[in-house]
Amino acid sequence: RDRWYEIIFEADTPAGKLFDVLLLIAILLSVLIIMLESVKSLDQEYGQQFGYAEWFFTILFTVEYVARISCARRPLQYVFSFYGVVDLLSILPTWLMFFAPVEMQSLGVIRALRLLRAFRIFKLAHMLSEASELRRAVWASRSKITVFLATVLITVVIEGTALYLIEGDQGSGFTSIPQSMYWAIVTMTTVGYGDIAPVTPLGKFLAAVIMILGYSLIIVPTGIVSAELAHPGGKKSTHWVTTQVCP
Amino acid sequence: RDRWYEIIFEADTPAGKLFDVLLLIAILLSVLIIMLESVKSLDQEYGQQFGYAEWFFTILFTVEYVARISCARRPLQYVFSFYGVVDLLSILPTWLMFFAPVEMQSLGVIRALRLLRAFRIFKLAHMLSEASELRRAVWASRSKITVFLATVLITVVIEGTALYLIEGDQGSGFTSIPQSMYWAIVTMTTVGYGDIAPVTPLGKFLAAVIMILGYSLIIVPTGIVSAELAHPGGKKSTHWVTTQVCP
Amino acid sequence: RDRWYEIIFEADTPAGKLFDVLLLIAILLSVLIIMLESVKSLDQEYGQQFGYAEWFFTILFTVEYVARISCARRPLQYVFSFYGVVDLLSILPTWLMFFAPVEMQSLGVIRALRLLRAFRIFKLAHMLSEASELRRAVWASRSKITVFLATVLITVVIEGTALYLIEGDQGSGFTSIPQSMYWAIVTMTTVGYGDIAPVTPLGKFLAAVIMILGYSLIIVPTGIVSAELAHPGGKKSTHWVTTQVCP
Amino acid sequence: RDRWYEIIFEADTPAGKLFDVLLLIAILLSVLIIMLESVKSLDQEYGQQFGYAEWFFTILFTVEYVARISCARRPLQYVFSFYGVVDLLSILPTWLMFFAPVEMQSLGVIRALRLLRAFRIFKLAHMLSEASELRRAVWASRSKITVFLATVLITVVIEGTALYLIEGDQGSGFTSIPQSMYWAIVTMTTVGYGDIAPVTPLGKFLAAVIMILGYSLIIVPTGIVSAELAHPGGKKSTHWVTTQVCP
Numbered sequence: 001r002d003r004w005y006e007i008i009f010e011a012d013t014p015a016g017k018l019f020d021v022l023l024l025i026a027i028l029l030s031v032l033i034i035m036l037e038s039v040k041s042l043d044q045e046y047g048q049q050f051g052y053a054e055w056f057f058t059i060l061f062t063v064e065y066v067a068r069i070s071c072a073r074r075p076l077q078y079v080f081s082f083y084g085v086v087d088l089l090s091i092l093p094t095w096l097m098f099f100a101p102v103e104m105q106s107l108g109v110i111r112a113l114r115l116l117r118a119f120r121i122f123k124l125a126h127m128l129s130e131a132s133e134l135r136r137a138v139w140a141s142r143s144k145i146t147v148f149l150a151t152v153l154i155t156v157v158i159e160g161t162a163l164y165l166i167e168g169d170q171g172s173g174f175t176s177i178p179q180s181m182y183w184a185i186v187t188m189t190t191v192g193y194g195d196i197a198p199v200t201p202l203g204k205f206l207a208a209v210i211m212i213l214g215y216s217l218i219i220v221p222t223g224i225v226s227a228e229l230a231h232p233g234g235k236k237s238t239h240w241v242t243t244q245v246c247p
Numbered sequence: 248r249d250r251w252y253e254i255i256f257e258a259d260t261p262a263g264k265l266f267d268v269l270l271l272i273a274i275l276l277s278v279l280i281i282m283l284e285s286v287k288s289l290d291q292e293y294g295q296q297f298g299y300a301e302w303f304f305t306i307l308f309t310v311e312y313v314a315r316i317s318c319a320r321r322p323l324q325y326v327f328s329f330y331g332v333v334d335l336l337s338i339l340p341t342w343l344m345f346f347a348p349v350e351m352q353s354l355g356v357i358r359a360l361r362l363l364r365a366f367r368i369f370k371l372a373h374m375l376s377e378a379s380e381l382r383r384a385v386w387a388s389r390s391k392i393t394v395f396l397a398t399v400l401i402t403v404v405i406e407g408t409a410l411y412l413i414e415g416d417q418g419s420g421f422t423s424i425p426q427s428m429y430w431a432i433v434t435m436t437t438v439g440y441g442d443i444a445p446v447t448p449l450g451k452f453l454a455a456v457i458m459i460l461g462y463s464l465i466i467v468p469t470g471i472v473s474a475e476l477a478h479p480g481g482k483k484s485t486h487w488v489t490t491q492v493c494p
Numbered sequence: 495r496d497r498w499y500e501i502i503f504e505a506d507t508p509a510g511k512l513f514d515v516l517l518l519i520a521i522l523l524s525v526l527i528i529m530l531e532s533v534k535s536l537d538q539e540y541g542q543q544f545g546y547a548e549w550f551f552t553i554l555f556t557v558e559y560v561a562r563i564s565c566a567r568r569p570l571q572y573v574f575s576f577y578g579v580v581d582l583l584s585i586l587p588t589w590l591m592f593f594a595p596v597e598m599q600s601l602g603v604i605r606a607l608r609l610l611r612a613f614r615i616f617k618l619a620h621m622l623s624e625a626s627e628l629r630r631a632v633w634a635s636r637s638k639i640t641v642f643l644a645t646v647l648i649t650v651v652i653e654g655t656a657l658y659l660i661e662g663d664q665g666s667g668f669t670s671i672p673q674s675m676y677w678a679i680v681t682m683t684t685v686g687y688g689d690i691a692p693v694t695p696l697g698k699f700l701a702a703v704i705m706i707l708g709y710s711l712i713i714v715p716t717g718i719v720s721a722e723l724a725h726p727g728g729k730k731s732t733h734w735v736t737t738q739v740c741p
Numbered sequence: 742r743d744r745w746y747e748i749i750f751e752a753d754t755p756a757g758k759l760f761d762v763l764l765l766i767a768i769l770l771s772v773l774i775i776m777l778e779s780v781k782s783l784d785q786e787y788g789q790q791f792g793y794a795e796w797f798f799t800i801l802f803t804v805e806y807v808a809r810i811s812c813a814r815r816p817l818q819y820v821f822s823f824y825g826v827v828d829l830l831s832i833l834p835t836w837l838m839f840f841a842p843v844e845m846q847s848l849g850v851i852r853a854l855r856l857l858r859a860f861r862i863f864k865l866a867h868m869l870s871e872a873s874e875l876r877r878a879v880w881a882s883r884s885k886i887t888v889f890l891a892t893v894l895i896t897v898v899i900e901g902t903a904l905y906l907i908e909g910d911q912g913s914g915f916t917s918i919p920q921s922m923y924w925a926i927v928t929m930t931t932v933g934y935g936d937i938a939p940v941t942p943l944g945k946f947l948a949a950v951i952m953i954l955g956y957s958l959i960i961v962p963t964g965i966v967s968a969e970l971a972h973p974g975g976k977k978s979t980h981w982v983t984t985q986v987c988p
Binding site for chain 4: 684706710
């Protein structure tokens, strides 16, 4: 049982690494099939093959799920962990659709959640340290990021309200404050669909202001994480350098 | 009175922090209601409930405003400070609408300005130092940012004028120089609504030039604040390091 | 004459600084009037006032131009310098339109070029050093920027050609290679107007690839200038630090 | 033969540099002609001239190709190298179209691949070291970039599936999961064509979330390469600085 635990849960041994890579390929293939199934023209032609493949992967993942429970040192802890829940959610819909009536068919897309299992890729060797370094840099900047997001959201609400007042009765799509806020986010993040766009001169002026603001604001989080990655520990080490004295 | 001052105006004591958090929640809730009120379908159904909630928050904020004035060490200074004005503006419209005729109803949206009170969030503990560090980095880079914005604006005016000359009589939306400048900002900040877009080959060529310029220009402010955050004090400390000599 | 030279050409003395600031305001005002003149509804109402203002600024700038020539130590050098040509171009069109027949009226927009004079703002005190530091950082990175721009342009040509082959006969706007390249630039710089967009699955896949590429590529110039600003002189100083030895 | 080898394959001698620059100009000119040929109105007017120019460049490049083979120290290695294949592909279509029937005419656009030869520009003197430094910085960050791209792609799949479920039957363009994923990439990279856009409140809310995520995520790769360029060798040298002790 210990040997199986090593293969299934760890990625340090060659066998464990091979298991994780094969599992990753199976996950990606099964997600690909769910995607292709959603394309109507492909579903009509290859619907049956997709069904067979789906059952193949469901049985495979069910076997793996049972193996994980029986190997795990603390089975309950695994079952209620993030990956445990995702593993269950990725096999449940197919079984439910087998026993349940036809009208539950549309639930099948929930299976796409099995892609979340692909996050296991971060367990692989050298990924791990990189991912954790990035996570550390983001974590160390969490207060700065909160300040940044708070500024963005307050700007979005004020700008959204302003454009609702100015353009509300112009038929240009600013029909309510939430709708205007959606436009403000679309504009500030420089996405710019164009389904809603100001038509009055004042509205256009305010839109130009928020665009330049959004275009400039991106510097803030960039600078934060940049500085954090370049100098782990931040201000302290820099201070240390600037105050060093050779006796 | 001193105790109340501590609770209301400061955020160092547990009671002061609790007060600020509760106030923040009340502000966000009251802003949420103003937003939902602006959605016509919701307003027709829940209009009365929204009215009750609005009065609840207005009375709450009025009590708080009176408490702030009576606690403040220098009441007048508070009344004419940024937060004092915002606090007044966030309760005034509801009271005015109560006494005033129906045609002032549309002024109600000004209440959304009470969101500005949410900036008080930056008073909370560890937010404060982060916010002030960001502010310092932006402030230290103010000359560079002015140079950057001046370059952007001059580019926008020249590009706007050029496209007004080229596309003005093509019916593609470049009907005046301000309109063309609006397009130039939309393009340079990479928002790109598509409501105005060049149709002549020369116009498209110039548009491509400004796009690549805008795409490249974002490096400038990013680099500035990045460098400023990584090395507080900038050139000096770096110079110090490169010229140090161990005796 | 020396005193006038100081006032007009330099910005170190109080009088010189005041002259530059006043000139800047006059330039911005006169450009504003040209902009407003291009809005048809405003031109019909205030056309005459705009004409008076235009003559006021033209005479002012003519006086200034003559003063600059008579004060300059080497008048010819000034006349053929960048600012000398711009100064002339900003007054010439109005005089030409005065003597020339009506059909030259449309040339009036060339006057907008007088905005180029606004670049004199960079002469003002502390702007100068900042602007020159930015210019130095950009200049030091010129080879890297060339490599970056060459990569972008080659990608645009290849992607443009590919989508012309794939979508050329789909009526989705990819009518020629230059047109497809215009689309590729619009997409890669994340502007995304939407006037041209792929409709075939293969076209959409290639578009997604170039989007992610463009979204990731922006890191390259950002990193370059960022690193250059943080460490003037670049690798050398860093090396120096890492190899220092205290005896 | 050694002298020719130096001229053709190397860029250190003046003659070798001149050869490379002239070749680059010929490549760019021939690509320009292929582009202009694809514009129908120009092709009808100057079709014959384009044909003559095409033959001129094909013969030129054929001579160069033969020269390269006869000069190369290991001809076979050159023929099967990246540049060898590109060099052949850039002359083959014209010769094939000469001998082959009319219906192969459309293959002519493959000639545009000869632009790939323009990558030879990176052989030129000072470009080389810059390009290799950038390549090194990107290479050193490859694990972090993989983590970043994996996060982006998983987000795109989950968001695409979510919007397919929510908006699938709203006629707003989310007709299949691959189509929704295309939309998610267009949105997350802040391109935002607007040909597909959510219409339901929930869809708009999720779209706003992915926009802010995409807008914030760009910080990650920027920070990575930025830090890598500023501190070649990364953590080690920094650590060295922070732990140095003067005896």
